[in-house]
Amino acid sequence: MTQHNPHAPAPKSLIIGDVEYPIYNGTIHAHWADAATAKGYRIVARVKNKDHLALECATCGGVHISRHSVVLSANPECPHCIKARRRAQSNAAGLKMLRRDPRHRHYAFYRAPCGHELRRQFTFVERVARGEVAHRCEICQKAREQAEAKAQGWTLISADPKGNDNYRLYRHTDGCGATARVARVNMQTGRFTCPGCGESWSTEPSYLYAMRFELKPGKFVIKLGYSRDPESRLQHQLARSRDLPRVLLRKIPMRSGRYAQLMEKRLHKRLERRYPAELVPRHEFINLLKVKSEIYRPTLETVILRELKRLERKETRSAERSQMKRRARQARIRKSRR
Template sequence: MAHPAHTSLKPAPVSPHIYIGASRNKLYLPRGSRKLSPEGWSRTFAGPIKVEWNAIARSKGFDLVHRIRDKSHVVLRCHTCGALTAQKLFTLRTAQPACAACRHRAFLAMAQKAGLEFQGYDPEHHKLGVYRAQCGHPVRRQFGQIERIAAGHCKLRCETCHSGKEAEEAADRGWQLLGIDPEGNPSYRIYQHGCGHRQRVARANMQSGRFQCTECGEGWATAPSNLYAIRLELPTGLNVVKLGFSRDPQSRLHHQLLLQSGIQAELLRVVPQRTGHAALCREKALHRALKKSDPDAIIPHEHFEDWLSVKTEIYGIEIAPLILKHLDDIRKK
C-alpha cells in the first residue's frame, strides 16, 4: 500500500510546459528538465546557430527556432504538431529528439480513453502521472497501467474510495480503521476497537468477522452463538441441507462454507443460543438424533468435497422439514 503510485499525499503535479516571451508561447519541457527553474527558460542564449544544426533538426522532424537558457539548450518546433519543445543540443545532434507536446497529447488521449482526466506529471517519479478519477478523487498511476486500463485489461481502483469502504466494514463490526499494517503485510490493516484496543487484523477477517478483540473479546465457548440450517443446491444437481452452529451464520455462509461459485444457497433458520458451548451441545445432540432416525439421509463426503469446506453434517434435502422442526422446538424452549 506504500507503493508511490498508490500514495495520495504527494506534491502537486507538474505541468508539461511553461510560458515564455512577450507572446507567452507555450514551451514544452522534456521529462528531465521540468524541475529546473522556469525563469531560466525565459533567457535567450545569444550564441550562434550553426547551419548544420538546422539541417540536423529538419532531418529529424523539427525546426531549430533559437538557443535558450545556456549554451547546451535549443528550442525546436515540431513538424507534426507545431508546438515548441526545449531540448539539449547534444540530444539533437546525437539522437532522435522527442516532441514533449506530442507525448503530452498522447497521455491526454490515453487518459480520456481510460475514463480519466490527466492533470500532470508526478514530480518525484517520472513514470507516474496524476489523474482525476470519475469519482473525483486524484490517483497516481504508471503510464503503462493507464494503457492497460484503456485497453480493458484491468480496472482502476481509487484508493480513497476503497479506504472508505474498508472503514465502513470496520465500523459495522465496532472497529475504526487506522491505516496500513505497521509490519508491511498488504493483507492486514491496523484497527482500533471500541474498547480502545489497537490490533492488526487481516482485512478478510474483518469482512467475515472471524476474529475477536484480544483485549476484551469473548472466546467462542462463552460468546453468544446460533444454530443454523442452510439449503444448498450444487451445480451437480445435488440438493442438501447443512446443519451447524456459528457466531455469525451469514459469515459462515458467504465467507467460509462455499468453495466455488455457482452454488445456490439459502439460510433457512437461525436459532440464537446464549453461548457457543450451549450451541455445540445442542448441535451434537441433533446430529445424533438424525443419524439414528434418518441414517440414509447422510450425504457422503465425496459427493460434495469439491464444493463445500466441510466433511460432515450434510443431509439430503428430503429431511429439511424435520431439521427445521427440531430447530423450532429448540427456539420454543
C-alpha cells in the same frame, strides 16, 4: 494558408508554450537539419542562445526546445506527443489526468471515477491501461474498511503495526475496548476471537443459508453455506460483480457459528454422496463467484430447501428442550433454597 512576405522584417522572438523566447541569429547548419529530419522534426529557428533549437514535431505539429547536441547525439522526445499519449493512457485506465507532479517527473495527479484525486506513477497507469493491474482509491478503500469493522462492532485504527498488508489494527468498540491485529478477510466475515473478552464467530449465533445466483441469462446455481450475516455475504462477499443477479432463498438460525459449520459440512457430504452429478464444476463459476466448490445445479434447490427446513425443526426442538431443562434447573434451585 498565410502567404509569406519576403519583404517583412524577420521576427525577433518565438512564442512556445505561452513563453516568448528570443530568436538567436545564427546559422542553422545542414547536418543539424538533416539529423532533425531523420528524427521526425523540422528546425524552426535557433532560440534563447547559440545552443538551443526550436523543433517542430512532424507527428503532432507541436514545437518544443532542445539543445542541438541532443538532436545530433540522441532522440529528443516531443513533450506534446508524450502528453497526448499519457492522457490517452489515463482515459484507457479509467482516470482523468489533471496535472503533472511538479516535485517528481515520473508522477502525475489523476481524477478517479469516485471523484477523489490520486497521485500515481506514469508506468503504473500504463499497466492499468493494459489491464495488468487495477487502480484503487485509498480514500474509498479506507471508508470500506471502516464500514467492515463497524458492521462487526469494531473500529479501524490504522494499518498493521507489523507491516503486513493483509492485517489491520482494530478496537473492539462495541465490546471490551481491546485492540487487536486482525486479518482484513477475518474482519469481513467475523471469523476471529477478541483477545479481551473472548467473543468470536464460533460462539455467537449464526445461520445456514441457501442462495440462488444467475451466472448468465437462464443459467442458475445454488450456494449452500453458513454465515453470521447471510445478507451481507450475499451482497458484498460472494459475487465478483455487483450486477450479478442473486437472491437469498432461505436462512435458518443456528445456536453458534461452530455448530452451523458442523451442520453445513454434514449436509454437503450428504448431498455429494446422494447427488454427485449435481455439483457444478469449478470452471463454470470461478470467474463470477468468490468460492471454490460446493455449488449445486438448480435441480437441487427443492432438496436443499427441504433439508434446511428439517434442520430448522431440529434446531427449534433442541432450543425448546434446552429451555425446559433450564426452567427445571431453576425450579430445583428455588426449591432447595426454601
